[in-house]
Amino acid sequence: MIYLDNSATTKPYKEVLDTFVTVSEKYFANPSSLHSKGGEAENLLSQARKSIAQLLEVAPSEVIFTSGGTEGNNIAIKGIAFQHQNRGKHLITTSVEHASAYESFQYLEKQGFNVTYLPVNTEGMISLEDLEGAIRPETILVSVIHVNNETGTIQPVKEIGNILKKHPKIFFHVDNVQGIGKVPLPLKDWGIDLCTISAHKIHGLKGNGVLFVKNGVTLSSLFTGGEQELKKRAGTENVAGIVAMAKALRLILQEMNEMKEKILAVKRLFLEGLEDMEDVEINTPEDYTAPHIINFSVKGVKPEVLIHSLDKRDVYVSTRSACSSKQGGASRILLEMGLGEKRASTAIRISISYATTLEEAGHALRILKEEILNFKKVMRS
Structure with a gap:
């Protein structure tokens, strides 16, 4: 084959599968439960959060666990839009986003938001001049895919971040589902406020992901019913999948270097x-x-x-x-x-x-x- x-x-790493099975068998309790078994699961969850934060060079409080890239993009894009719509209802993205982001913006247009879709050239790249020209006083979000999932084109995220540093009230979201483990993306250095990652693109398991949310960034939660994930994503965490994802991230970043x-x-x-x-x-x-x-x-x-x-x-x-x-x-x-x-x-x-x-x-x-x-x-x- x-x-x-x-x-x-991607095919999961053997170490990832082994980790998932071990955690599923030994630490199956709900991490929100008050008994000792729940505490053990919660400790593993906390360790995984710290490990992923260290690998991404961010704070543990900035790591939100999701079910994957689609959910992460939806939370980031809709969460910013709904939370900050009183300040402005203009959003900027590109015409070549993944469907989970592209259709989120189409949904928001039906909710009364105004979206600018930046065009691309024959190589799939946006123009930084187009971006600067699209920014308005009522702009609240710029969302860009880092590595295009069909062509592999890398957008100029660093340069976009530099432009947006002149507009501190605009949030910057990057879809890094295809880039993680293949193309470096320094979250802090490049002025990124939110970033989406999916486990199954880096030899982890389907149904797990990370949404980086910079400290101080407020989101309207799409899910209600619990206070998990710093009240940004209600629902019982998939502890085994999350711990396995932490291992997958460590292994893929090691391979990227080697x-x-x-x-x-x-x-x-x-x-x-x-x-x-x-x-x-x-x-x-x-x-x-x-x-x-x-x-x-x-x-x-x-x-x-x-x-x-x-x-x-x-x-x-x-x-x-x-x-x-x-x-x-x-x-x-x-x-x-x-x-x-x-x-x-x-x-x-x-x-x-x-x-x-x-x-x-x-x-x-x-x-x-x-x-x-x-x-x-x-x-x-």
Whole structure:
């Protein structure tokens, strides 16, 4: 099996699974319970919070546990909007956000908020001049995806943070679901107020995530019914998943430091192989991209058909974000980049991990080339 869909989800580390099982068996009590077993679970929760805070270089009081990226984005975007709407109802985001953020802004528009969607160039990058021009006295939030989940484009988060330092009343949210463990993001240095992370993108388990909320930032809670997570997210915490997530974060950050050159070499091999293939157009830009995502289009070949043919040969890729992959049609992200309907409708995404080898990449490229040639023969006959 050659698994190349790591942006959709990653295979959990064995250490993560072992941790989850151990905590589930021995520390299953509700961390809010007053008895000693509840206290043991609460202590583990506290230790995990401190560990994650240390890894992210933030305070433990700034770490809020969620069920993942979608919930984190919803809490951050809607929570800021509803909490601070008396000061202003203008929000700024980009036209290439993940669906969980993009649709949150569409929902807020129906609630009377005004949203500016910043356009992108052919590489998927926003213009800092456009951002500055969009800021108004009533602007309360700027929300930007760090690494695009379809193309791998990295937005200029540091520069955006510098611009927003001149506007201290505007909150800055970053969706770092695809970037964590692949592209560094210094939360404090870059002026970020809120940041979303998901465990299952870093070899943790589905159903766990982190929302960084800078001390002093107030949010309107989307959930009521308990005082968990500093009253920002009611609901019994998934202690086993959270402790496992802390371990996954530590391991992925260690790999990021130790295996950067390896993953770049694998990506280069894929890009070189794709460039040599007839009728293949690469959509991922050359510069300012993450090391693990490659997006390309194959002229005249439906991506769903190609994915199924690769599947039969134990090579697993995707069309776009897993949240949108079953919708069919053209990629909203590629259309916003101005790549046209044909390329946007025939896009394939390869997303690798630190475990992906050069041998796997070479084998996957050979299979891909064979399948494309087979489709071309059928089309010509």
